[in-house]
Amino acid sequence: MKRQIIDKIEQYDTIIIHRHIRPDPDAYGSQFGLKALIQDNYPDKKVYAVGTHDECLSYLGCPDTVSDEEYKGALVIVTDTANTGRIDDDRYSRGDFLIKIDHHPNDDAYGDLLWVNTGSSSCSEMIYELYEEGREYKNWKLSENGAKFLFAGIVGDTGRFLYPSTTTRTFEIAGQLINYPFDRNAIFNGMYEMDSNLLKLQGYVYQNFVMDENGAAYIKLPKELLEEFGVTVSETSSLVGSLSNIKGVRAWIMFVEEPNEIRVRLRSKGPVVNQLAKKYNGGGHPLAAGATVHSWEEAEQVIADLQQLCKEYR
Missing domain, CATH: 3.10.310.30 (Diaminopimelate Epimerase; Chain A, domain 1)
Incomplete structure (x- = not known):
């Protein structure tokens, strides 16, 4: 399944990534992390992350603005979203091909290609596993920026590794990600500091x-x-x-x-x-x-x- 997703990514020049409404750190982490991963390895592709911005997540970044025209012939990927009713921006159906990557129960099996793993702590963890597959299959690289997003998503959806969804695999991936020199304190401050x-x-x-x-x-x-x-x-x-x-x-x-x-x-x-x-x-x-x-x-x-x-x- 992961290699099929990689093949589709290679096939398209324009890729638009959606996530769920009312975003949380994993929604942004998986979406922005996947965008960074694709850009790291295919700099000539146009890659967008779309959806309504939540100011509380500004420490991670802001979504892109995309015209309707960009959807023509584009690959659309939806991360961290169980059902179509919760996809932010209903233009997700206007692309040429639709991929679902998610870790929630697969009650709504939408998309032309689906990768759902309910045993994963977060969708960001799944995106890291996609990177691992790409590294073996296509010699993919992961930048510091991409690692930052994925780490933030994992921390957010595991409640700083306190939730039962945290597995040995989660810790292994987090251990790999902290080898990158991004500022972990900035992530924790953005996530947990309160006015x-x-x-x-x-x-x-x-x-x-x-x-x-x-x-x-x-x-x-x-x-x-x-x-x-x-x-x-x-x-x-x-x-x-x-x-x-x-x-x-x-x-x-x-x-x-x-x-x-x-x-x-x-x-x-x-x-x-x-x-x-x-x-x-x-x-x-x-x-x-x-x-x-x-x-x-x-x-x-x-x-x-x-x-x-x-x-x-x-």
């Missing part, structure tokens, strides 16, 4: 979360509260792991209200939550998933479902 207003909101989370006797916890962040603290919806993503530090918590939800919907961020220390997420227009990994509801009444049903899930968990 004072965000830290104050974190204090609110600790003071106001609710947890039942079975370890199901939740916190609601309505838009009025975000305005009070001066925090954007995207900035709250850095707080979703806060409740993991609470003794007795098995699984938790962070509800974040947007103008027309409520974002549902699900995390777990054991109970599988991605099936619950699918019930509410979402999906993801077994222990980390996301969904969307459209009222606080519907949010109460999500809470009830999580409480039942934790009650039944053994």
Whole structure:
């Protein structure tokens, strides 16, 4: 499969890389890392990374602006995106050939060529494995810039190697990547430093979360509260792991209200939550998933479902 992807990359002069909406470090890491990898080895090709920019990820870079004309005869690659409904920029279907590279459950087998590995810690880890295959097959090189992106993506999706998705293979790849002289502190600072207003909101989370006797916890962040603290919806993503530090918590939800919907961020220390997420227009990994509801009444049903899930968990 990896050699088929490499052959397709060699075949096309224009390559456009997409990823999922509401990007996280692995979305940017795999997307920008793949772009750098292709440019490192095929400098004459036009390679673009597209999608709506998230200012919280500016420490990694910014996506490219691409005209509709560029899609004609182009190879399109989508990284880190389980289903078509979550692909950022619906022009992904306008290219000549579509490749899916992903590590989420393959519930939506889109694309002309698919490489899905649910055992991988991150899509960035998969892009490194593509580089390894290319090194053997076509003498590929990986630049310091490409290594930086892939390392950031792996760190982001493993929670600094704390999540169960972290494997021996993950550590092996991370060990190879830190041989490159990029600034790891700059990545960690960009990923984990918080402004004072965000830290104050974190204090609110600790003071106001609710947890039942079975370890199901939740916190609601309505838009009025975000305005009070001066925090954007995207900035709250850095707080979703806060409740993991609470003794007795098995699984938790962070509800974040947007103008027309409520974002549902699900995390777990054991109970599988991605099936619950699918019930509410979402999906993801077994222990980390996301969904969307459209009222606080519907949010109460999500809470009830999580409480039942934790009650039944053994």
